[in-house]
Amino acid sequence: MPGLVHVVDDDASFRTAIERRLKLAGYDVVTYASAQDFLNAALDDEQPGCILLDVRIPGLSGPELQNRLIASGSTLPIIFLTGHADTPTTVQAIKAGAEDFLTKPVSSELLLDAIARALARQDAARSHRGRLEAFRAHLATLTQRERQVFDLIVRGRINKQIAYELGTTERTVKAHRHQVMEKMQVHSLAELVSIAERLGMLDSNGG
Amino acid sequence: MPGLVHVVDDDASFRTAIERRLKLAGYDVVTYASAQDFLNAALDDEQPGCILLDVRIPGLSGPELQNRLIASGSTLPIIFLTGHADTPTTVQAIKAGAEDFLTKPVSSELLLDAIARALARQDAARSHRGRLEAFRAHLATLTQRERQVFDLIVRGRINKQIAYELGTTERTVKAHRHQVMEKMQVHSLAELVSIAERLGMLDSNGG
DNA sequence: CTTCATATTGTCCTTTGGGGCAGTGACACG
DNA sequence: CGTGTCACTGCCCCAAAGGACAATATGAAG
Numbered sequence: 027m028p029g030l031v032h033v034v035d036d037d038a039s040f041r042t043a044i045e046r047r048l049k050l051a052g053y054d055v056v057t058y059a060s061a062q063d064f065l066n067a068a069l070d071d072e073q074p075g076c077i078l079l080d081v082r083i084p085g086l087s088g089p090e091l092q093n094r095l096i097a098s099g100s101t102l103p104i105i106f107l108t109g110h111a112d113t114p115t116t117v118q119a120i121k122a123g124a125e126d127f128l129t130k131p132v133s134s135e136l137l138l139d140a141i142a143r144a145l146a147r148q149d150a151a152r153s154h155r156g157r158l159e160a161f162r163a164h165l166a167t168l169t170q171r172e173r174q175v176f177d178l179i180v181r182g183r184i185n186k187q188i189a190y191e192l193g194t195t196e197r198t199v200k201a202h203r204h205q206v207m208e209k210m211q212v213h214s215l216a217e218l219v220s221i222a223e224r225l226g227m228l229d230s231n232g233g
Numbered sequence: 234m235p236g237l238v239h240v241v242d243d244d245a246s247f248r249t250a251i252e253r254r255l256k257l258a259g260y261d262v263v264t265y266a267s268a269q270d271f272l273n274a275a276l277d278d279e280q281p282g283c284i285l286l287d288v289r290i291p292g293l294s295g296p297e298l299q300n301r302l303i304a305s306g307s308t309l310p311i312i313f314l315t316g317h318a319d320t321p322t323t324v325q326a327i328k329a330g331a332e333d334f335l336t337k338p339v340s341s342e343l344l345l346d347a348i349a350r351a352l353a354r355q356d357a358a359r360s361h362r363g364r365l366e367a368f369r370a371h372l373a374t375l376t377q378r379e380r381q382v383f384d385l386i387v388r389g390r391i392n393k394q395i396a397y398e399l400g401t402t403e404r405t406v407k408a409h410r411h412q413v414m415e416k417m418q419v420h421s422l423a424e425l426v427s428i429a430e431r432l433g434m435l436d437s438n439g440g
Numbered sequence: 441c442t443t444c445a446t447a448t449t450g451t452c453c454t455t456t457g458g459g460g461c462a463g464t465g466a467c468a469c470g
Numbered sequence: 471c472g473t474g475t476c477a478c479t480g481c482c483c484c485a486a487a488g489g490a491c492a493a494t495a496t497g498a499a500g
Contacts, residue, residue, distance in 0.1 A: 184455090205458070
């Protein structure tokens, strides 16, 4: 699994050394001397890659950068790599979704394992999001009215009830329903409900 | 949030002290001198509670007990509380789902916070499981044939196709379909699909 | 052998879903 | 004012789902 590893560490000699090791393993590497440098790079979240992040760095700390990235919706997996690991920081980092928390010096085996896991996880998450994104895109093309009909359809209402609830006629609901199926590119009610469920639109049902 | 805290630690004086502190905070407490003692107690997984677990104890270690419990399907939340935390153990414990990883001596504030979070999480998980359990129970009452029909229905097949795939007639499928709706206690296809999706039966669709 | 659960199937009828064809009305944009 | 989108609707027809009523067949259990 190829990928781009972002190394964020204030220790220049460490950056050089780790870059050499990672390139030997076949990875592309970019290094940053601070969290701010990384943020300024304005990265593509979709590209295969991960972050190798020191905890104690001047300016924004590693965990602070992690929080920023999470808040901004980034899904780049993070591997912490630090010389001084204290338990609360470790716990917090993992709870926040870090792929791993390693201590310097790190064996190449542990490091490369962690990177491989991070890239695999990102890949799985990306393809999962990709499928949902297609549905979200289709959903966005629905008009207000079509969206209302959609919501009632996937909750099990029949056309007659939908017509009543929207103050219109069954024939009109049928027309909208047709548009919904067309725009969502599905061929059965089951598919439509399945999508709605995956998009988290049915968490509290009114069936 | 009341609950039963299971304290597993080989240090008798620690057990006595922590039991006193937790009872003062309003919790019920049971103590165990070893992981094996805890396993022998054969607990009710559904009762509100959590485990306060030492890492290094004679016999089964804390993480080993955690693995056993996970393998046996237990959902009791675990809070590790240990005197010597090393990073890999900490990371592994949290990744495996431990609620927290604390070090002795622990402030009452941190400890009680962790316990409260653990109980809240267990409660949420239990109520979530509870809803699904009802569906699983209904699902279990389906005969083989009804289950086959169920699987095809929620994948969007129409009766004619189901009949063909099962080598029977449309009328027979209707009969089974009726039984499925009856036994699953739903009134619409949408509800049925929604349930199937929540039970993870539609992860790779064939729609 | 009787009883029960399961699976099967037919006929007939009603309700729903789906869609073709055609037309109306509102509203925005240029 | 012409054009386009969106919402709405009637008539008619076909396909699919749902169910009432009735019946056959098979295998396990007692």
